[in-house]
Amino acid sequence: MIDISVFENKKVAFHTFGCKLNFSETSTVARTMIEAGFAKVDISEPADVYLFNTCSVTELADKKCRQVIRKAIKQNPNAFIVVTGCFAQLKPDDVSNIEGVDLVLGSNEKFDILQYIEDFKKTDKAEIHAGQIGKNKEFKPSYSFGDRTRCFLKVQDGCDYFCSYCTIPFARGRSRSDSISNTVKQAEEAASGGAKEIILTGVNIGDFGNATNESFFELIQALEKVIGIERFRISSIEPNLLTDEIIQFVAQSTKFMPHFHIPLQSGSDKVLKLMKRKYDTNLFRSKIERIKELIPDAFIGVDVIVGVRGESASDFQTTHQFLADLDISQLHVFTYSERPNTQALKIEEVVPIPERKERSKLLHELSAKKTRHFYKQFIGTQMPVLFEGVEHDGMINGFTSNYIKVEVPFQDNLSNSIEMVELKHLSLNTLNMAGKLI
Incomplete structure (x- = not known):
């Protein structure tokens, strides 16, 4: 039986890396800890416990996790440090070797965190509780x-x-x-x-x-x-x-x-086969065309990976042209990095790192062009916007139903409200749409 009295008046801070799924899980763990008596504080504030929910989608993600964790430990050497998530699940020994980490929890073990932090005692070596990969x-x-x-x-x-x-x-x-x-x-x-x-x-x-x-x-x-x-x-x-x-x-x-996010990963059928994806470009194109036929105003985001093993310069050009021709609104571009235990490591043709970065740059430029084109179609229209609660340089942001990010001058009462807004023009400083409340 857990004695939750030890958690009263203890402060906990959270930092989430990666995807929306991680954010949902961090929030659930936070509710569990708050219900047990913890007080949640911002990651920038002093706390008794710091929990990091990590990502491991690329080598860069691993590197960012290490950097942020080490910085927090340096600033809070006496705090109890918990690391969980995909990086912790895949490389628990690597995480436990970060000096100052006290507890490493696997993807499912994070939900039982109260079982593992009862005494908050720092040790020379982190405890690991992670199920089999x-x-x-x-x-x-x-x-x-x-x-x-x-x-x-x-x-x-x-x-x-x-x-x-x-x-x-x-x-x-x-x-x-x-x-x-x-x-x-x-x-x-x-x-x-x-x-x-x-x-x-x-x-x-x-x-x-x-x-x-x-x-x-x-x-x-x-x-x-x-x-x-x-x-x-x-x-x-x-x-x-x-x-x-x-x-x-x-x-x-x-x-x-009217908003879809669909992973493509490559516009080359050859590369899709190397990736072991379950579709080809013809199927993908047909989905985009069907969406636009039924929902012309739909926002469509697309995931794409550049620089995978086996992707030639010609394959990338095929991908670039395929994406340029699609009626889509935004690209989420990922630069490939080798991940342990994956089948891609058997492919001998390796794309040099500088070339991977150049391909990523070209697709980011294409994405910005696509997003601006999509936004411009709605200048002068009036649309409902759900506003976020955070102020950014005197502005408050929100999203239309079809995921156009809109900014208007900040007002406290706009937070979590849906208001009609006239879309005026693209912001000079961001890719957002400047709006006017009606």
């Missing part, structure tokens, strides 16, 4: 709340795809999810707490329900009936799992926003 089987529900206006609701975890470049199946295990009824209850909890927008997140959310004879399509139909949530967004969904019925549902829905 790739063997996580239990689904741990979570959602973010209080950290930002929009709520990230975890609907699925893990992945069965084993793409040649990816470590996620090792870090998070096989694909799994909760039932529709339990997931709806989580959404209702978020609604009762004041959330107005929910982003459905996971590793491979289109795979929802594979063990319960339910489907992602059935889930979104059920979620639309949740009272209190005015907006839902579907985060990254595999193109082969983005069915026509899902697209048609979003097209007629009043709650699911």
Whole structure:
């Protein structure tokens, strides 16, 4: 039995790296600790416990995690340091060797954190509690709340795809999810707490329900009936799992926003095969065309990886041209880095680091051009905007239904409210749209 009295008046700070899924899980762990008596403080403030929820999608992600953790330890040498997440799951020994780290928790063990931090005693060597890589089987529900206006609701975890470049199946295990009824209850909890927008997140959310004879399509139909949530967004969904019925549902829905995020990874069919992806460019193009046919104003974000082993200069040019020709709104560009235990390491053709960076630069430039073009189509229109609660240089930001980021002069009362805004022009200093409240 845990004696929660030892947690009273203790301060805890959190830092999350990486994806929306990590943010949802950090928020859930934070609620567990607050309910036990901890007081949450900002990561920049003194605390008794610092928890870092890490990412390991690239070597750069690992490096950033190490840097931030070491900086916190240097500034707070007496604090109890907990490191969890994908980096901790995949490389627990590496993390435990960072001087000053006290506890390393795997992807699922983080949810049982109170079992491991009872005495807060710093030791010469960190304790490691991490399950076997790739063997996580239990689904741990979570959602973010209080950290930002929009709520990230975890609907699925893990992945069965084993793409040649990816470590996620090792870090998070096989694909799994909760039932529709339990997931709806989580959404209702978020609604009762004041959330107005929910982003459905996971590793491979289109795979929802594979063990319960339910489907992602059935889930979104059920979620639309949740009272209190005015907006839902579907985060990254595999193109082969983005069915026509899902697209048609979003097209007629009043709650699911005209916003899609679809991983492409490469516009070269040769490279897609090397990656062991489950579609080709023809299928991907057909999905984009179908969305734009039914929802002309939809915002479409696309993931792409550059510099993977086996990607020739010609393959990259094919990808660049494929993306240039697509009616999409934004690119999320990742520069490939070799990850341990992945099948891609067997491919002999290695793209030099400078060339990887140059390809990334070219796609970032294309992305900025695409986003500006998309935004400009809506200048002079009036659209509802859900505002965030943070002030940025005297401005407050929010998003239209189709994910145009809008800024207006800051007002306290705008936080977590949906207001009609006239879109005036592109901001001179950012890629945002300058707006005027109506």
